[in-house]
Amino acid sequence: QQQVKQSPQSLIVQKGGISIINCAYENTAFDYFPWYQQFPGKGPALLIAIRPDVSEKKEGRFTISFNKSAKQFSLHIMDSQPGDSATYFCAASIDGSSNTGKLIFGQGTTLQVKP
Amino acid sequence: EAGVVQSPRYKIIEKKQPVAFWCNPISGHNTLYWYLQNLGQGPELLIRYENEEAVDDSQLPKDRFSAERLKGVDSTLKIQPAELGDSAVYLCASRRGDGGELFFGEGSRLTVL
Numbered sequence: 511q512q513q514v515k516q517s518p519q520s521l522i523v524q525k526g527g528i529s530i531i532n533c534a535y536e537n538t539a540f541d542y543f544p545w546y547q548q549f550p551g552k553g554p555a556l557l558i559a560i561r562p563d564v565s566e567k568k569e570g571r572f573t574i575s576f577n578k579s580a581k582q583f584s585l586h587i588m589d590s591q592p593g594d595s596a597t598y599f600c601a602a603s604i605d606g607s608s609n610t611g612k613l614i615f616g617q618g619t620t621l622q623v624k625p
Numbered sequence: 626e627a628g629v630v631q632s633p634r635y636k637i638i639e640k641k642q643p644v645a646f647w648c649n650p651i652s653g654h655n656t657l658y659w660y661l662q663n664l665g666q667g668p669e670l671l672i673r674y675e676n677e678e679a680v681d682d683s684q685l686p687k688d689r690f691s692a693e694r695l696k697g698v699d700s701t702l703k704i705q706p707a708e709l710g711d712s713a714v715y716l717c718a719s720r721r722g723d724g725g726e727l728f729f730g731e732g733s734r735l736t737v738l
Contacts, residue, residue: 516667544727553629553716553729554668599667612681613727615667 514602516616523623529587531619533600540602545585548597590623629730631717637736643705646733650719659702660716668716707737
């Protein structure tokens with residue numbers, strides 16, 4: 511019940527295309543859903559995050575869509591660029607009043623954007 | 626402002642040898658985490674500190690792993706003795722005590738031969 515399942519494992523997109531990565535969770539107590547971007551040899555860096563009181567959040571070319579009833583959320587990268595080539599992780603945590611920040615990560619998606 | 630600093634970045638050791646990793650969190654960040662990242666996997670929490678107190682170490686294999694955060698700032702993660710399966714990247718992260726974004730260091734890559 512603590513798992514976060516992410517798909518696809520790898521993704522190849524042409525420059526200018528849309529990249530879509532999906533995640534599903536079981537624990538309805540999760541209340542914070544971030545996406546992290548990781549380049550080789552670097553640590554994960556926060557890209558965008560959403561809480562379950564909204565269904566969509568957009569920051570530049572990056573959008574999170576959240577479906578509370580289906581317990582799914584996805585990352586959309588519009589106008590994908592070669593510089594977006596990286597590994598993307600979805601995550602979930604139970605923040606609430608305890609605010610622990612204990613993140614449960616998905617398995618990761620390796621994105622390659624071809625020029 | 627400096628980010629989360631980890632050292633060493635790379636370490637190669639023989640199995641059964643000890644190894645230690647050091648982390649300096651972002652100044653003012655009370656909460657510190659150690660995560661384990663196996664190749665091709667997402668990070669998994671090993672231990673979380675609130676100041677100098679380990680408040681969540683349920684995932685830390687205590688027979689060979691230990692951690693400390695003296696004075697509530699820097700932290701050290703130790704493995705003794707190391708096993709082949711310990712080869713992975715050990716990530717340190719920190720955040721403010723009142724929440725906010727989790728910042729990761731670049732990690733320490735361990736190879737056990």
